[in-house]
Amino acid sequence: MTAGIFSDEHAMLRKSIRVFVEKEVAPHVRAWEDAGQIPRTFWRRLGALGFLGLEFPTEYGGGGGDFLSSVVLGEEMARCRSGGVAFSVLVHTDMSSPWLTRFGTDAQKRKYLPRIISGESVCALAITEPGTGSDMAALATRAERRSDDYVLTGSKMFITNGVYGDLYFVAARTGPGSPERRHDGLSMFLVERGLPGFTVSRKLDKMGMRASDTAELAFVECPVPAANLLGTEGRGFQQLAEGLQRERLMAAVLALSGAAQALEDTIAYLRERTAFGEPLAARQALRHRVADLATELEAARQLVYRAATLYAAGEECVTEVSMAKLFATEVANHVAYDAVQMHGGYGYMREFPVEGFFRDVRLWTIASGTSEVMREIITKRLL
Amino acid sequence: MRILVAVKQVPDTATQVKVSADPRVIDTTGITWIISPYDEFAVEEALRIKEKRGQGEVVAVSLGPERVKEALRACLAMGCDRAIHLNDPAWSDADTLVTAKALAAVVRQEAPQLLLCGRQAIDDDMGAVAAQLAELLGWPCAYWVMEEAIDADTKTVRAARQVEGGLEVFDLPLPAVLTAQKGLNEPRYPTLRGIMGAKKKEIRDVKAADLGWAPEPPQLSVVTLEALPPRPPGRIIQGDVPTAVKELVRSLREEAKAI
Ligand SMILES: Cc1cc2nc3c(=O)[nH]c(=O)nc-3n(C[C@H](O)[C@H](O)[C@H](O)COP(=O)(O)OP(=O)(O)OC[C@H]3O[C@@H](n4cnc5c(N)ncnc54)[C@H](O)[C@@H]3O)c2cc1C
Ligand SMILES: Cc1cc2nc3c(=O)[nH]c(=O)nc-3n(C[C@H](O)[C@H](O)[C@H](O)COP(=O)(O)OP(=O)(O)OC[C@H]3O[C@@H](n4cnc5c(N)ncnc54)[C@H](O)[C@@H]3O)c2cc1C
Numbered sequence: 001m002t003a004g005i006f007s008d009e010h011a012m013l014r015k016s017i018r019v020f021v022e023k024e025v026a027p028h029v030r031a032w033e034d035a036g037q038i039p040r041t042f043w044r045r046l047g048a049l050g051f052l053g054l055e056f057p058t059e060y061g062g063g064g065g066d067f068l069s070s071v072v073l074g075e076e077m078a079r080c081r082s083g084g085v086a087f088s089v090l091v092h093t094d095m096s097s098p099w100l101t102r103f104g105t106d107a108q109k110r111k112y113l114p115r116i117i118s119g120e121s122v123c124a125l126a127i128t129e130p131g132t133g134s135d136m137a138a139l140a141t142r143a144e145r146r147s148d149d150y151v152l153t154g155s156k157m158f159i160t161n162g163v164y165g166d167l168y169f170v171a172a173r174t175g176p177g178s179p180e181r182r183h184d185g186l187s188m189f190l191v192e193r194g195l196p197g198f199t200v201s202r203k204l205d206k207m208g209m210r211a212s213d214t215a216e217l218a219f220v221e222c223p224v225p226a227a228n229l230l231g232t233e234g235r236g237f238q239q240l241a242e243g244l245q246r247e248r249l250m251a252a253v254l255a256l257s258g259a260a261q262a263l264e265d266t267i268a269y270l271r272e273r274t275a276f277g278e279p280l281a282a283r284q285a286l287r288h289r290v291a292d293l294a295t296e297l298e299a300a301r302q303l304v305y306r307a308a309t310l311y312a313a314g315e316e317c318v319t320e321v322s323m324a325k326l327f328a329t330e331v332a333n334h335v336a337y338d339a340v341q342m343h344g345g346y347g348y349m350r351e352f353p354v355e356g357f358f359r360d361v362r363l364w365t366i367a368s369g370t371s372e373v374m375r376e377i378i379t380k381r382l383l
Numbered sequence: 384m385r386i387l388v389a390v391k392q393v394p395d396t397a398t399q400v401k402v403s404a405d406p407r408v409i410d411t412t413g414i415t416w417i418i419s420p421y422d423e424f425a426v427e428e429a430l431r432i433k434e435k436r437g438q439g440e441v442v443a444v445s446l447g448p449e450r451v452k453e454a455l456r457a458c459l460a461m462g463c464d465r466a467i468h469l470n471d472p473a474w475s476d477a478d479t480l481v482t483a484k485a486l487a488a489v490v491r492q493e494a495p496q497l498l499l500c501g502r503q504a505i506d507d508d509m510g511a512v513a514a515q516l517a518e519l520l521g522w523p524c525a526y527w528v529m530e531e532a533i534d535a536d537t538k539t540v541r542a543a544r545q546v547e548g549g550l551e552v553f554d555l556p557l558p559a560v561l562t563a564q565k566g567l568n569e570p571r572y573p574t575l576r577g578i579m580g581a582k583k584k585e586i587r588d589v590k591a592a593d594l595g596w597a598p599e600p601p602q603l604s605v606v607t608l609e610a611l612p613p614r615p616p617g618r619i620i621q622g623d624v625p626t627a628v629k630e631l632v633r634s635l636r637e638e639a640k641a642i
Binding site for chain 2: 008012013015016017019020050051054058063064065069122
């Protein structure tokens with residue numbers, strides 16, 4: 001997995017994170033899955049080890065690394081056998097806070113980055129609403145300028161890290177779009193937990209990713225200081241679209257690395273389990289299925305690495321990222337289905353990690369842009 | 384205060400070791416290499432001593448082929464200041480004494496006040512090099528150290544070593560050799576900053592000739608490596624309880640010789 005696009009330094013970072021995940025994450029994920037949340041102490045530990053600020057500038061306490069360092073983080077976190085733990089961590093590091101380094105002012109970075117990097121402030125991204133998800137331009141949460149504040153009213157749905165988070169990257173409408181330019185008039189805000197009028201309406205109960213908390217949020221006349229506008233007023237859609245490339249790559253990385261782990265677990269199981277007088281691993285029907293899955297995984301991985309390389313180089317890569325997100329998350333679901341199947345009745349039991357992966361990975365063709373939305377993006381560029 | 388840490392690169396504990404076509408060596412294809420875990424405790428302790436004192440230098444040293452650089456780079460990423468690699472085909476079949484002699488020559492050049500090692504390397508479990516080094520250098524030595532404290536004027540180290548049922552505490556005049564036991568500390572993970580910083584640190588290659596080394600044949604050589612015979616399968620004793628218990632006791636006594 002380390003050949004090709006990764007350097008010796010990435011390999012060392014991988015080793016560090018792998019040992020950490022084995023020693024300090026994997027033994028606890030079952031308890032965190034049951035609790036439906038990750039302890040604060042874990043966030044602080046991640047921060048102390050520098051894993052929450054791999055790419056952030058060193059002057060704020062970050063690691064000054066490149067995008068592939070984050071890919072390594074995603075791949076190794078996903079091997080803890082809890083999709084939810086990896087998801088929550090990567091929402092913090094890659095699906096929310098990078099907007100701050102990309103679009104934030106110096107004052108905003110000085111105020112928030114050190115706490116994000118140390119794990120003191122857990123971040124969430126709030127775009128989706130009860131009434132709209134895929135159609136981002138239809139967002140209805142309003143932000144009205146009143147003297148020194150933007151006053152937010154509306155609600156947000158399916159927000160990861162939303163129940164226990166501290167800092168929310170919220171998309172809201174500051175002005176109307178036009179029928180021709182529906183996505184005009186959106187803006188992004190840094191919203192701190194505890195502002196008046198901002199509440200967690202409920203913690204959502206879900207199929208998988210159970211260690212990561214998911215919230216519905218309500219904003220009722222919530223005054224957000226104007227200094228917390230992130231980037232340019234009215235350019236929210238464009239800013240979001242830019243950041244979503246990273247988010248989609250990470251979704252693909254998490255899904256694939258989890259699938260690689262599930263396939264490894266399955267191979268070990270096939271070696272161990274005997275039926276009809278020999279190990280299941282001796283059955284050609286199963287051997288060939290393993291070969292097909294490994295081949296699909298490798299093809300998906302190369303597509304993801306290709307998109308990641310373009311993204312890291314700052315090149316135009318929307319088509320490649322969309323293809324990688326589409327293909328990798330569908331392949332990962334295929335692997336999950338077959339991994340459960342090859343475990344027989346045990347694959348359906350909670351005590352076997354493939355059961356959890358099967359539920360967790362189902363998210364990835366939906367969140368961060370559905371497979372249908374990926375196809376829309378790809379075809380728009382083709383015809 | 385300068386501290387030297389001797390580390391050995393060994394196959395990962397998760398590796399299924401296989402004997403190669405030449406039955407005197409293992410098949411190294413596909414092996415992931417790590418720093419021997421006890422040596423990692425030694426590195427961590429050296430770094431903690433330096434951090435506690437607010438000054439000093441920690442130097443990692445290893446003998447072995449080119450791949451050993453990876454282990455030394457990991458030491459640098461953890462925080463060691465520089466590294467020395469004893470890298471010469473002349474040492475390719477080194478036994479513990481040859482290794483200790485080569486390391487002793489480096490120790491004399493570097494003149495550290497403390498030499499830290501692991502209590503044994505987890506590949507061949509010889510646990511001999513540190514004692515041989517102490518003998519060659521004429522330094523005091525404590526094995527299986529669980530705690531240590533160096534006095535304010537760097538004259539002695541108080542070392543508590545693990546013995547059956549407790550700790551045995553010694554004061555050793557410096558320079559001295561200590562070997563680390565599990566429990567001494569919890570080694571840190573190299574951070575990305577440490578890893579990036581390691582790129583700028585020196586790994587000095589040392590050849591046998593640089594130490595004025597006259598090639599000497601090892602006194603120990605491996606005749607052959609043999610894999611353990613596969614474990615016989617378990618047996619379920621059938622029958623009613625009184626008979627089964629009798630049969631169990633009989634086989635534990637006569638076959639397994641466990642009671
Ligand atoms: C566990 C979980 C965590 C999440 N975390 C976050 C988070 O942290 N922050 C956040 O903002 N959001 C989050 N989401 C929301 C997620 O991004 C959305 O669910 C996703 O974008 C889809 O939107 P939707 O649910 O409104 O589905 P809809 O947009 O209503 O789509 C329903 C179906 O219609 C299809 N569809 C929609 N439009 C088209 C079209 N034009 N052509 C063809 N088919 C179409 C979709 O592909 C889908 O199959 C999370 C969701 C889940 C389940
Ligand atoms: C929720 C649940 C309820 C159940 N209820 C009952 C019940 O009430 N009573 C009862 O008796 N059982 C029950 N079962 C057991 C169920 O019938 C078995 O799980 C099923 O028969 C598969 O057997 P297995 O789990 O031992 O899988 P295995 O036989 O170990 O099979 C594992 C995998 O190997 C494949 N495989 C096996 N042999 C071959 C071969 N020769 N060639 C190719 N592939 C092969 C299988 O198709 C499967 O994909 C239940 C199972 C579950 C999960």
